[in-house]
Amino acid sequence: LxxxxxxxxxxxxxxxxxxxxxxxxxxxxxxxxxxxxxxxxxxxxxxxxxxxxxxxxxxxxxxxxxxxxxxxxxxxxxxxxxxxxxxxxxxxxxxxxxxxxxxxxxxxxxxxxxxxxxxxxxxxxxxxxxxxxxxxxxxxxxxxxxxxxxxxxxxxxxxxxxxxxxxxxxRCAPARAAAITPQRRPLAERTRLSARILLVEDDLRVLNQTRLALQEIGLQVISARDGEAAMQALRMRGDIQLLLSDVVLAGGISGVEVARGALALYPGLPVLLVSGHAEEVLEKFGAIDEFQLLAKPYKQAELLALLVQMLGPQALPATP
Ligand SMILES: Nc1ncnc2c1ncn2[C@@H]1O[C@H](COP(=O)(O)OP(=O)(O)OP(=O)(O)O)[C@@H](O)[C@H]1O
Ligand SMILES: [Mg+2]
The missing domain is CATH 3.30.565.10 (Histidine kinase-like ATPase, C-terminal domain)
Incomplete structure (x- = not known):
């Protein structure tokens, strides 16, 4: 009581x-x-x-x-x-x-x-x-x-x-401008993208970091911790514009399988895979040269450059 x-x-x-x-x-x-x-x-x-x-x-x-x-x-x-x-x-x-x-x-x-x-x-x-x-x-x-x-x-x-x-x-009132961490502003101001991305990553820390980095440049991020959840998100929503997935995922379904499933559902969907031991891993999955690949560890700027390239100019909103 x-x-x-x-x-x-x-x-x-x-x-x-x-x-x-x-x-x-x-x-x-x-x-x-x-x-x-x-x-x-x-x-x-x-x-x-x-x-x-x-x-x-x-x-x-x-x-x-x-x-x-x-x-x-x-x-x-x-x-x-x-x-x-x-x-x-x-x-x-x-x-x-x-x-x-x-x-x-x-x-x-x-x-x-x-x-x-x-x-x-x-x-x-x-x-x-x-x-x-x-x-x-x-x-x-x-x-x-x-x-x-x-x-x-x-x-x-x-x-x-x-x-x-x-x-x-x-909703509470937006924070005052001064409250925004200053050192994070410049990057966000240089690059702005507008698109919805499905981010698949099983390491929670990496997932949160990557999500923040992507959100900071304006991307909308839907995240999944394993292949099963990723496939579910893909089936549930038809508005995903790019798949960004780790190759090796906990839980039985690999990033390569997610990528293939995504393309079966949405042919032509841009897919970017990231992996630590990229070549070996793709060879193991029989997927060499099948997908755009970014080797880990990568610099944030490399990821951004690839995303700009893959999403195309329509993802860059007109500057106000
Ligand atoms: N998602 C749900 N689906 C079906 N029935 C539900 C659901 N959530 C609550 N209920 C019903 O509402 C009742 C009350 O829920 P409530 O969470 O208050 O108590 P409880 O789950 O029975 O016990 P406690 O949460 O204290 O362990 C439940 O006993 C159940 O009959
Ligand atoms: Mg309860």
């Missing part, structure tokens, strides 16, 4: 939820379990919100755990972040102020909920799970967190048709 009545104060910081998700991908994947395929699609230009990162993590972990429990035989969990503008009418429906919001939506292909269950999910201690398996506090806490963050939560669900949980957080 103490937990419910005594709320932890919010320690909100100006944060982009896509960034937090990137940091806790591993944790979420472990929580989702092996049977669940997890796909994350956070728009790279997501706005920032005032969010308590620790409570945000707990909330997302709760939702992922619920999704896993709803998919005992496996399924798919999609986590996506989107910028939204609510008109007065739209906001009223959600009991929010009109304006700009960032949404985080978790959609599972699980058992879903009956209207009777759906009606009560935010009640503390309401659970359909066996004693010891659920305390019924998860969604009550997520609901309280969303409200206290100035946002809200909505749930759509139907028995047998899965569940979609959406959290909304108000």
């Amino acid at each position: 103490l937990h419910v009545s005594r709320r932890k104060p919010l320690r909100a910081e100006r944060l982009q939820i896509g960034y937090i998700l990137g940091e806790i991908t591993d944790l979420l994947e472990r929580a989702a379990g092996d049977a669940v395929q997890m796909a994350m699609v956070a728009a790279p230009d997501l706005w920032s919100s005032m969010i308590d990162p620790a409570q945000f993590e707990t909330a997302v972990l709760n939702l992922v755990t619920n999704a896993r429990d709803a998919m005992p035989l496996g399924g798919t969990l999609t986590i996506s972040g989107t910028n939204l503008r609510f008109s007065a009418g739209e906001a009223a429906v959600l009991d929010l102020e009109p304006g700009e919001y960032v949404s985080l939506v978790l959609t599972d292909t699980g058992i879903g909920m009956s209207p009777e269950v759906l009606d009560r999910v935010f009640e503390p201690f309401f659970t359909t799970k066996d004693a010891g398996e659920g305390s019924g506090l998860g969604l009550a806490q997520v609901h309280s967190f969303a409200k206290r963050s100035g946002g809200t939560i909505t749930i759509e669900s139907e028995p047998g048709a899965g569940t979609s949980v959406a959290l909304y957080f108000p």
